[in-house]
Amino acid sequence: MTFRHTVPGWLRQAASIAVILCIVLAIWSVAATLANPAPSDPEPGWLPANWWNDRPILPSPPQVAVATWNGLFGYPVSSPRSLIFHAGVTLEAALAGFALATIIGIALATAIVHSRLLDKGLLPWVIVSQSIPVLATAPMIVVVLGNAGFTGLLPKAVISASLAFFPVTIGMCKGLRAAGSAQIELLHTYNASGSQIFRKLRWPAAIPYLFPALKVAMALAITGAIVGELPTGAQAGLGARLLIASYNGLMLLMWATLVVASLTAGLSVGVLTLIERALPRFRASQ
Template identity: 55%
Template sequence: MVTIIILAAWYAGAIWLNSPQAAEALTRAGKPWGTMDLIAHTFTMKRPVLPTPDQIVVDLWNSLTGYAPTSPRNLLFHAGVTAQAALTGLAMGVVLGVALAAGIVYVRTLEYSLLPWIIASQTIPILAIAPMIIVILGNIGLTGLLPKAVICMYLCFFPITVGMVKGLRAADPLWLDLMRTYSAGGLATFLKLRIPASLPFLFASLKVSVAISVVGAIVGELPAGAQAGLGARLLSGSYYGQTVQIWSALVMASLLSVVLIAVIRGVEVAVVGPIIGRGSAAR
């Protein structure tokens, strides 16, 4: 029911936004036209203000099936380029976030000195900092994938850090006492108790971070003048007024995020499930 309401509102919005251009085009054609002609034309314009869902679906289908996956005309090619940057940045964000979380948990001073700066870092708009990152890294010879990955890392390390701080502190106090009873060192406690206890929090953060990372990769492609990636596809569509192409790229970006979140969910089930099962058996 909700889908039907959204589609109806979408088509109504397309009629409303496209009707001025459609009326002008019909008038220039010099033929008599009525309301139904106007509505029909708003749904078939080549460069509409708001494309209809069927126009977007057709454009996506033509792109995915009409060209080889390695062709720049195929959105899978651009999605792959964006996914590469997003996943690289996510991996870098995981390393940074876990390291910061471990420092905050084990060094009490860092919680009061470092955590406020971590929070403050997220108040800077990414659209403002992305060109700076690209220019700075470009001046030292780092171009291509790495600047985009750094932007993704900047966006996604925060939820990972916050989630891991909570997760590393979620270990059962009785188990911590048991580890001390067996004279386990700090590293052994960290690897065998705190890390397993933090995995549910880590995967929850990862599902948020991977979607943010896709956004960061797209933003990183815009000021870099990239020739490949969903951001480049959006940019070329805006240059040439191809609104259907822009919306197709947006839908593909959404689908990419959904697929990556599903993959992380699958890994979570495979990794966290057995650990939770062993923990329940131990109790």
């Protein structure tokens, strides 16, 4: 019996993640040591003095960890200095954009799969839409919706959805076409309608493709929400904190905000993974 068969799969996966993380941290630590000049009055300690500059060029891993901890737990959650508060604001826009992207993506995929005209005429434009930088479209969306009287959450949600709908559309197109032609023909012989074929065959066949697409869409929705906070003049949100940090040269705040954004995306995708794993058990119990 090989080592691969004796070690549980989850342990192998955790070990792989740990090894990659250690390599990244090692490279990062060396880069921070080389990039930052040593302070004139270094504090005694076993860590390199270059790691504790007040305004580092490249913050060290311990500096970022301390800044992230202080941003998350150093202030009340309702405080505008709390990164939990700003993550909640961004997550609200991201979830709204994610919901909008899911609806649009499934609707577009359903239309494309059932119409040869839309397959040839609409799908290429869906693909082309992703070649346009979101930083270029975001201000236009803000201006158009602002002139229509929509401000606040909606523009950020639309910007978020403009990024997130693409993987849902492509994933569902592949999923809805996963049903075999023989199965479809069999249902036709039973005089099944198009809606019945969709509900009984195409939709169940698309579920394995839907959740991977939703995970990618969730990560993109959070990215879109952060980008959407930049041209809207938002006073709260992770994008607003990044803008403040950039204007004032606050590298530690910028890195801490990026870490919190990554954690927010990771937790959101983790929730979708749990739902994906629980769904077969729920369907089996029905």
